[in-house]
Amino acid sequence: MKKISKICCIGAGYVGGPTMSVIALKCPEIQVTVVDLNEKRIAQWNDDNLDNLPIYEPGLKEIVAETRGKNLFFSSDVDKGIDEAEMIFISVNTPTKTYGKGKGQAADLKNIELCARNIAKVAKEDKIVVEKSTLPVRTAETLKSILDNTGKGVKFEILSNPEFLAEGTAIDDLLNADRVLIGGDETPSGQAAKDSLSWVYEHWLPKERILQTNVWSSELSKLVANAFLAQRVSSINSISALCEKTDANVAEVARAIGFDSRIGSKFLNSSVGFGGSCFQKDILNLVYIAKSFGLQEVAEYWEQVIIMNDYQKRRFAENIVSTLYNTVSGKKIVFYGWAFKKDTNDTRESAAIYVADALLEEKAQIVVYDPKVSEETIYADLDYLGTRDPKENRELLQVTKAPIEATKDAHAIAILTEWDEFKTYDWKKIYANMLKPAFVFDGRRLLDKDAMASIGFKFYKIGES
Ligand code: NAD
Ligand code: UGA
Secondary structure (H helix, E strand, O other): OOOOOEEEEEOOOOOHHHHHHHHHHHOOOOEEEEEOOOHHHHHHHOOOOHHHOOOOOOOHHHHHHHHEOOOEEEEOOHHHHHHHOOEEEEOOOOOEOOOOOOOOOOEOOHHHHHHHHHHHHHOOOOEEEEEOOOOOOOHHHHHHHHHOOOOOOOOEEEEEOOOOOOOOOHHHHHHOOOOEEEEOOOOHHHHHHHHHHHHHHOOOOOHHHEEEEOHHHHHHHHHHHHHHHHHHHHHHHHHHHHHHHHOOOHHHHHHHHHOOOOOOOOOOOOOOOOOOOOHHHHHHHHHHHHHHOOOHHHHHHHHHHHHHHHHHHHHHHHHHHHHOOOOOOOOEEEEEOOOOOOOOOOOOOOHHHHHHHHHHHOOOEEEEEOOOOOHHHHHHHHHHHOOOOHHHHHHHEEEOOOOOHHHOOOOEEEEOOOOHHHHHOOHHHHHHHOOOOOEEEEOOOOOOHHHHHHHOOEEEEOOOO
């Protein structure tokens, strides 16, 4: 087993940045270089002001402060990074395809192939190539085919090492990972490569938590883990609709079933719907793979998780419209939160985008406040949907940095992200600001129903009648 001294990670995003920062912190003898084609992103990672890092994650800037320039480097010289490293992580984005065969379902592997071709072009010595991105099962075959045909006699070992961190808790998830999964060939050189990667993680994690499998199990396990997690959210969200009709309380139901140790209590928080860059993408990918093997029932089973999630977002928006006397046209509705969950500035697939889009179709006047998301991102998210022209998006929706003042003359507030600060607001003052009746639609079950009702609000909390 070879001890690695130089690592390169291609992709300085939400996974590459935090993961490599933690490796650099825990493995001071390893030189870690994170490379990206996006020069602006690299400049942000190198910014002297650590508040300008491209990613907001609690605890990240402290680690970058400690390691950057010592054994952690960010660079846009991708070729140099590849050339120098003994182990190369590929951590580029693998979005859902928006064109051609598999459009709307399959993973777009364009970036992965580009990385493989780049490694094949640059490498002069044997290397371990690690799939960190989430990939369809059997992608390693494609990588192998490209890397094994360079004609330069360079040997590559391909490992699958999917990432399980969640945004907002990335640093803690990396430092205290439940498990690390390493898939590789069951040959002597494959085993040696798996052991080299395991050695990196053993710097801070107990060996029992480092699981080794074959490549295909590892690739598939990542998609399955996300599918199971998303399925729990859709399951409890389906029950939230039933609770609202029956006077049952979704939190009480979740608690009651979660006490059964076979079910467990985690990931049963009913919400306006899951978002994030991966749940939907990875389930669609699973659905596509199942279909491509002729497993129609398997595909339909998992597709239902997405259908339920779309229903939940639509149901939330429709409830706002029907409660506000069947019209929101010209009515000011304040959105608290735009990120797909708290403690991140990531908005990819955030439920807020789809709820806003539905309300804008009804000509609502929306004002958005999010503590970490920029105005530029909010408009980009809406424009990307292409539902209406960008000018109209800007006429109908404003972005504010003043959450309390924004409620002046508002008809309603919708809570889309569970930021802790919303709990500490002076809700009496907000009530005084608003038109009456003053409505609050809590899509995150953040606020206390009785307390809000006693102030005078008409309060709707998802999963309660
Ligand atoms: P991201 O979009 O934040 O970052 C990807 C980066 O890769 C971008 O900065 C992009 O410029 C760069 N890139 C793309 N092609 C490149 C190339 N050919 N050469 C150099 N750089 C290139 O994506 P992310 O959220 O970090 O996700 C990366 C992968 O990890 C995805 O497959 C995702 O499914 C998976 N994943 C993400 C999370 C998460 O929480 N975001 C968690 C686990 C797994
Ligand atoms: C998720 C997984 O939790 C990670 O293990 C995985 O690595 C990652 O996807 C990935 O592959 O990208 P992430 O999307 O960052 O992580 O965040 P989660 O905490 O899983 O939340 C996803 C969405 O589900 C959020 O919108 C969140 O608000 C929602 N959610 C989560 C609920 O509505 N209820 C819950 O009980 C839990």
